Amino acid sequence: MFTPPKPGSKIIIVGGGCFGLSTAYALALKKKYEVVVYDRQPIPAPDAASSDINKCVRYDYGDQLLYMRLTMEAMSHWHQWNKERAAENDTPVFHPSGVLIMGYQGKYGPYEEQSMQAIREAGYGHAIEQLLTPEAIVEQYPQFEQTVKNGYNIAYLNKEGGWCNSSESVKHLHGKCVKEGVRFVVGQEQGCFQRLWVDDSNSTTVKGIITKDGNQHAADMVVMASGAWTASLVDVQDQLLATGHVVMHFRPDESTRQTMTDQPVWCADIARTGYYGFPVNSNGILKIAHHFNKGYVHPRATDGVSIPRTQVDHSKDTIPIDGLEHARTALAEILPMTSKMDITYSRVCWYSDSIDGGFLISPHPSYDNLVIASGDSGHGMKMMPVIGFKIRDVIEGVDSDYTRAWAWRATPKNEPNSKDTHATLGDEQGGRFATKEELRAQS
Numbered sequence: 361m362f363t364p365p366k367p368g369s370k371i372i373i374v375g376g377g378c379f380g381l382s383t384a385y386a387l388a389l390k391k392k393y394e395v396v397v398y399d400r401q402p403i404p405a406p407d408a409a410s411s412d413i414n415k416c417v418r419y420d421y422g423d424q425l426l427y428m429r430l431t432m433e434a435m436s437h438w439h440q441w442n443k444e445r446a447a448e449n450d451t452p453v454f455h456p457s458g459v460l461i462m463g464y465q466g467k468y469g470p471y472e473e474q475s476m477q478a479i480r481e482a483g484y485g486h487a488i489e490q491l492l493t494p495e496a497i498v499e500q501y502p503q504f505e506q507t508v509k510n511g512y513n514i515a516y517l518n519k520e521g522g523w524c525n526s527s528e529s530v531k532h533l534h535g536k537c538v539k540e541g542v543r544f545v546v547g548q549e550q551g552c553f554q555r556l557w558v559d560d561s562n563s564t565t566v567k568g569i570i571t572k573d574g575n576q577h578a579a580d581m582v583v584m585a586s587g588a589w590t591a592s593l594v595d596v597q598d599q600l601l602a603t604g605h606v607v608m609h610f611r612p613d614e615s616t617r618q619t620m621t622d623q624p625v626w627c628a629d630i631a632r633t634g635y636y637g638f639p640v641n642s643n644g645i646l647k648i649a650h651h652f653n654k655g656y657v658h659p660r661a662t663d664g665v666s667i668p669r670t671q672v673d674h675s676k677d678t679i680p681i682d683g684l685e686h687a688r689t690a691l692a693e694i695l696p697m698t699s700k701m702d703i704t705y706s707r708v709c710w711y712s713d714s715i716d717g718g719f720l721i722s723p724h725p726s727y728d729n730l731v732i733a734s735g736d737s738g739h740g741m742k743m744m745p746v747i748g749f750k751i752r753d754v755i756e757g758v759d760s761d762y763t764r765a766w767a768w769r770a771t772p773k774n775e776p777n778s779k780d781t782h783a784t785l786g787d788e789q790g791g792r793f794a795t796k797e798e799l800r801a802q803s
């Protein structure tokens with residue numbers, strides 16, 4: 361039976377990304393645990409999902425009120441982090457640029473309708489500005505003239521949303537953890553979790569972890585916050601699946617850059633297309649990503665479990681050719697100016713998908729002292745400042761709406777990692793990586 365840690369307990373957290381750091385910080389504030397974070401890479405790990413130039417921060421969550429509320433709670437913390445940064449003469453981590461949420465052909469879809477309704481009912485209606493005609497959108501955002509002409513001609517702006525510089529956010533929270541006394545062990549040998557160290561006489565008790573260098577590290581509680589790697593590190597009984605998703609960078613010319621710097625994050629009928637993009641950042645980079653249901657899998661030879669394949673071990677990897685072709689076709693309609701731009705950098709970024717798109721933050725049912733803090737399903741970054749407090753509730757056995765929603769699911773339904781259901785990364789059926797030449801502008 362799961363037993364919350366007693367005062368004085370040593371808690372090992374595996375993974376120093378968004379979920380792991382946030383948990384470490386929340387635990388350390390209590391001043392009653394010894395908290396140690398292990399990561400296989402220096403933090404921020406270059407291939408972690410949380411390592412990126414930007415991620416969208418929005419509380420527009422359709423009818424998913426739990427995540428809307430949690431992101432609303434995170435907003436004041438994002439602003440507080442900016443104040444902490446300003447006090448140290450650092451750049452802000454959160455940019456409240458607004459988020460422009462576009463419908464299609466004069467209609468909002470259920471996602472947009474439900475989001476606006478839920479936001480208003482929560483008392484945040486002041487954040488919504490509707491742009492109900494093509495003219496209204498183009499007047500405010502002339503850079504989207506072609507987008508509007510191509511059908512994305514109704515929109516609303518959530519004025520409180522925006523984007524975070526996620527790698528900088530990770531660095532910021534890492535610094536806060538260090539100040540609160542969290543200890544870090546990082547590196548490909550000493551920081552890399554190999555397997556659980558389980559008591560031979562009582563296989564439900566975790567004694568600690570064993571790292572790649574062969575050393576054993578004792579702990580009273582182990583928290584697996586290892587993102588998309590989690591399902592390949594411990595048996596999570598098909599609750600989680602690592603899936604890869606396409607990220608692309610463009611470098612617009614100087615005049616385009618100027619028009620696309622001071623603008624909101626945009627989502628183009630996202631429930632249907634999956635495409636969203638960011639303002640051009642201070643390094644002149646325009647990032648566009650594709651959030652789609654299935655993603656790519658990368659089955660491990662020994663057991664078929666999908667395991668992230670990243671540029672840390674495969675530095676020449678780009679994005680799969682079918683993902684590139686899909687993006688070029690979709691963006692020719694959504695943001696036609698990109699057709700004339702080379703893709704200057706691309707990457708497959710990994711979600712830890714749960715069976716229902718909700719987080720999996722729960723005691724592991726096979727152990728007395730193991731917590732899984734994963735299943736981000738591609739939408740956890742925006743909650744980084746507060747997610748750790750909710751994960752701490754799970755660790756301490758506190759009952760809440762969150763702990764109940766994120767509990768171990770009764771009937772896992774994750775589809776097997778077969779080529780029939782998910783495209784396989786690196787295979788010749790469309791999962792092969794695009795060449796540099798193919799990433800160039802085609803027109």
Ligand SMILES: Cc1cc2nc3c(=O)[nH]c(=O)nc-3n(C[C@H](O)[C@H](O)[C@H](O)COP(=O)(O)OP(=O)(O)OC[C@H]3O[C@@H](n4cnc5c(N)ncnc54)[C@H](O)[C@@H]3O)c2cc1C
Pocket residue numbers: 374375376377378379380398399400401404405407408409410411414415416417551552553554585586587588589593605606607649709710711712733734735736737738739740741742743
């Ligand atoms: C393409 C893409 C776009 C996204 N866009 C958004 C967005 O716009 N807004 C949003 O809110 N969210 C977004 N997300 C989701 C967000 O990035 C994740 O929800 C969040 O990063 C999850 O954090 P995590 O800590 O679970 O995983 P990660 O950030 O991946 O961290 C996992 C950590 O575990 C470490 N680790 C792995 N294996 C081991 C091991 N064996 N030993 C030790 N350490 C290990 C890794 O090195 C890493 O540091 C996006 C994700 C992707 C992939």
